[in-house]
Amino acid sequence: MAALRGPGTDPRPMDARALAALAANPGCRRRALLDAAGVDKGAVAETLGAPARFGQSRFAFSRGHAFEARVKRDDCAELLRLLGVRGPGLDGTEVEGEPAGDVAVEVPELGAPGPEGRVLRTRLALAEATPGVWTLLDHPLLALDVAGSTAYLEPDAVAIAPDGRWTVVEIKSFPILDGGADAMKVGAAARQAAVYVLALDAIEAGRGRTDVLLVCPKDFSNLPTAEWVDVRKQLAVTRRQLARLTRIEEIAAALPAGTTFDLGYSPDGRTVTRPVAELSAAVESVPAAYAPECLSTCELAFHCRDRSRAEGRVDALGRGLRGDLGELTTVEAVLSAASGLTGDPADPAVSSLRRAAALRSEALSEAAKQGTPA
Template sequence: MSTTHDSLRERLTALRGPGVSPRPLDARALAALAANPGCRRRALLDAAGVDKGAVAEVLGAPARFGQSRFAFSRGHAFEARVKRDDCAELLRLLGAEGAGGTAAVVPDLSAPGPEGRAARTRLALEEAGERAAAGVWTLLDHPLLALEVAGSVAYLEPDAVAVAPDGRWTVVEIKSFPILDGGADALKVGAAARQAAVYVLALDEVTAGRARPDVLLVCPKDFSNLPTAEWVDVRKQLSVTRRQLARLTRIEEIAAALPEGATFDLRYADDGRTATRPRLELTAAVDAVPAAYAPECLSTCELAFHCRDRSRADGCVESLGRSLRADLGTLTTVEAVLSAATAHSGDPADPAVAALRRAATLRAEALRAAEPVPVAAPRQGARAETEERACR
């Protein structure tokens, strides 16, 4: 590895904390990062392997999402079912001829450390290409693929990679959500497609572009535990992911902009004892890295609630959504928007300003129309006469 990479690794280790094991940068995190490439905060913390959930706890803004233990166990049980009997069921779903009796080579990919496992995977893929020429299937169970992202290496672990005799290299994604009547939940399929696109991108790096642009999504059929599958075309997600990851500012540039002594290590030595780093100190380190908050972050990032609070406090219109931010053009704060809408500032020729003032006028008219019509109070004599008649 080059001197630059060694220096960057040392810098990221210092930011994470000496002796702290890095959190792996997986495909789910890369897909979320590709959806928001302008967020330097997430890019740096993910590259350093910082536990963002633990950081959010100390900041007082813990994340409120995640996979339940039940769902995690169910997913593992379903994957084991799909891969049992030498992956015979998975071969059938892949379309292997005579799947019931077709054998596949499942190489041992164990090796020390992520670098060793990635190297063993590369070797296994080369050997699979040779077997394919002889008409033999190869199934790689949880291979480890390396992908460089903004100057930092991410190690990605798909559920499986199949190499067919015709030379097709297929990413297999196994999920525990069901396929009901031939269709699955569109949101879940979309999330799986974005995640699988990251795997295809990494596999392309190893196989020189021979990975298939469609992945095999394996799920339970209806309400049973029987596996079924559908092919998902990820060309669009692959193109977007490749373009967005290329836009990321290089990690060393983000790290170099941090103030001296900044760290995300949650522990520090205090009179010979290990203590939790004070919230104010950790907050200053986190806020020193620019973020790009959007409401979509709430379902993908552990620091989203902290970033949302900061965005709202600064009056940023991004906290209301990316589409609104794009519509408002040069108006970047809520204060500027309100000032432009009330004609206290802004260029009337600006389409955004003109639209805001038109909306403010329509709102004022609607409020006036909704005001109740005042009813005149009856005269005192007439009121007394009415009460007397009522008593009769």
């Protein structure tokens, strides 16, 4: 992996967002390999002349950090309230039926040298949580095996309830307006949280809850509010898709000898010295599975789209159409099959294309007879 990203280049960690995107497109060997090797795909795409046009602005990044700090201030009192923990030490009022006195909460120290050390400290904290007491793990580090490569994942928080159940907490800066949030953003957060639940299941199956706490600002204020989000569907899909991934060593073994994605920075670290043609050849040596959905999740998506269009592949038209066309993988092959020049008439895709071509021809003839513009 170090040789693939280049000597002396620090690996770019694979986070839950990247892992969720990979699970949504398990057939893309290019993304799987580059993510496993820790290659900076954004820098590669910029060098190839197709930089990604998405990402979080500095303002949004700062706002997110400020909101998370508010949620966790005062020994995480606000977060405990959102988790449903009640007591005079949290909301300043006595609750009928609840015992008086402060709620006992433990926040263990998770610092350790290196990711392996942090993962071990997290595992120890999960195992040593005191029964009958709330325990909060602030930015724990989890490890998950992905096609033979280890991904390190850092949720915002994991709460351990007095009954021993583990709850993933996701803190996002997008608002919950009138009791509801943007469906696409909630869906993305759910897929990301499902990855964390999967990593917790790898430690001890059944301890992690399948509903996660999504914490967001309320309306247009900075006041935290929360929703419980059921991620059972996302968890099942992620588990199934990750199991379908080709193992990283198999993908790497199929590469030409000497393949590397090293950008060859100058000594001052500011200039890329690797010829673009060489880097492009290295990237193209790994099969990709481009789909329009990649444009919002992968830094190399614009490069892959340009190549797909240049080769006349149907991938650029969407996964649904690509699946319907079966073995017809190029626009040229589709047009040839539709015109009857190639293709097996027994193939459902070919039969449908020829039927569509006949209907189109009939419609154009009728329009010509009536003098209607086509």
